[in-house]
Amino acid sequence: MYGVVMIDMVYFVIDDWFFIFFLFSVLTYVFYLFAKTDSDVNMSSKKPYACGLSIDPYDEKVPSPSFYKTMVSVFHMGAIKKMHKDDLSTYLLWMFFGVVFVSVYLLIFNF
């Protein structure tokens, strides 16, 4: 059912295009008006919400290497990143294995 749809459906779909186009232009105009608004918020008076505690400015920012450190170390994803050093011969070797894999698969399954 989600595979092939016959080309004769062109006339059926094209009848609806005007409504979609009209809605698209309306939404574009509304969003354009939103884009022109200025926002003058004086942020130094507001504090981020932290369940009643106060956050040190040092703690506010999570450094990005530690963002998913737990999951990365549990699933050993760091090994994949280590394999991607900037080494041309390794990359070419991967490409060669890819070509071999594709050709062997095609030979076996389409003989």
Next chain:
Amino acid sequence: MAYLNLIVPVLLAAVFLITITSGRHRHYHLSIALSGVIFSALFLLFDLPRLISDKIIVYYQLGWRPPLGISFAVDFLNYTVLLLIIFVAIASLFISRTEIREGKREFYALFMLLLLGLSGATMTGDIFNLFVFFEILSIASYALVSYTGRKKAISASIKYLIMGSFSTSLILLGIVFVYGSLGTLNMADIASKVALSSTTATIVGFGFLISGFMFKAAIAPFHAWKPSVIRHTPVSLGLMFTASGTIIGLYTIFRLVVTVGNLNLSGMLIALSFLTMILGAVLALQTTDIKKLLAYSAISQTGYVLLGIGLSGYVGAVYHMVNLVIIDVLLFVVAYVVIKHFGTSNLDKMGGLGVGNPFLFVSALVGVLALSGFPMTNGFSSKLLIYLAGIEVFPIATFVAMLVSVLTLAYSFKMFHLIFFSNRKGAGVVEIDDTLKIILIIVVVLCVVLGVFQGYFTGVMGIISGSGLDRELYIKAVLGLV
């Protein structure tokens, strides 16, 4: 009147005009480039009525009929790919307007050559012509990567050149095998002969061809050039390489596997797509640079399209191909604005843009939600079609795709948090150029409209993918009932 045929000469004229315009008039370079692209878009639109009435447009170059002559064959699938390429080119030119300060003549001339190669490769119906246009676009992109002259850029360009030249030689090897066994270079003729007289050599030839085109689409294990190239080039080039490179690679693989070859490739495509999706998502979780994160995200989404093709869910695959281009345009424009504001592309040095930038915040929020497949955005529509196709054929594929979708949400939320939150004082108001604001508005509304009107657009994508699957129409139209 052959409008589509004029795209390649117009772009070539733009290349020559930019090259002979002297440095004194360098503010004309962008205007010439933009007018070339807009003329191409106009030619595309002029030929739309003829495409709808004929369902495929075929031009015989210089009047030589196939199977001896080169023909351009454009059906709905080709047309969509051309529209997307021109849209990405316009967005990329708008970004380059404020980003490229020096060396404009080389940049715009090579950019027009890249666009010429892309348009020609999409429209052609002849395998060797595809190879020549592919080489044009590859050489232009090797030169474009190195045009800034910085040390890391030249190093990335050398690596890209050697890997890319190896894979286009593989394409030539594939063409040699296919020509040697079937005796013709025309794609429709190959399609009509491959069922009767295909030998081992033909199958191996198709294998080499597909491997060569997988390099351009950055499918694992051919993906390694993409993060370093996108990291060290300007954002406009990154957008052009990501969006149009991926789409030309995927379109060519679709055409070769489905229309021309009619090969049984589901197992290999599903295995490679697992590798691509997981690799892209896992690497994006650990990176600290926004450009590399967007590159890995594009690799991961390309894996989704490949999964759709492998599971025979062609409607979902084509829909996701369109969606990934739209989302990539949105994210790259947001990334450009953010990089220009902070002066660096390192995520650790950003933060606090959520204060005082409501427009940018909403655009980036829609982009992140669309990337993760949130309902009411276009990412959900296409991913749902791929999941449904997976449940019918191979349920483990749906499980892996959903897992990678969770990882996608994880890394896109990481990017969103590190740019917009995590600094209480705020980082000031970002100045967005008016042209970029128009692009952002159009793309955000497209994301929402493509997601809300899911049924309608599934029908549209069904037509587009159905015309890609219709082999008899393709063969009959190109060979002219010979």
Next chain:
Amino acid sequence: MMTYIASLVFVIIGTYTVISKENLIKKVIGLGIFTTGIHLLLIALGYRFAGIAPILLKNMGLSYFSSTAVDPLPQALVLTSIVIELSVTALALALIIKNHRLTGSLEA
């Protein structure tokens, strides 16, 4: 038959050189060898045993020409491909020189 084996040897040597040598100029040489192997294979495909060159002379019959001439299409393909490989090699060498000026080494 010997031509096909020779082109296979070229392709294997070219692939090995590109993958395993660290020096960039050797990699470019390897690419050239690989492409030369493909060109050799392509020209050898068009050969017809005891065939003549595909040039139609003045007093040659058309059926004689079409039954003994070598296939001219692979020759055109190889010409195009040699030109493309030439430009890629020129661009690669220029980039290697620039890389050498910036980093002082000829490796990657």
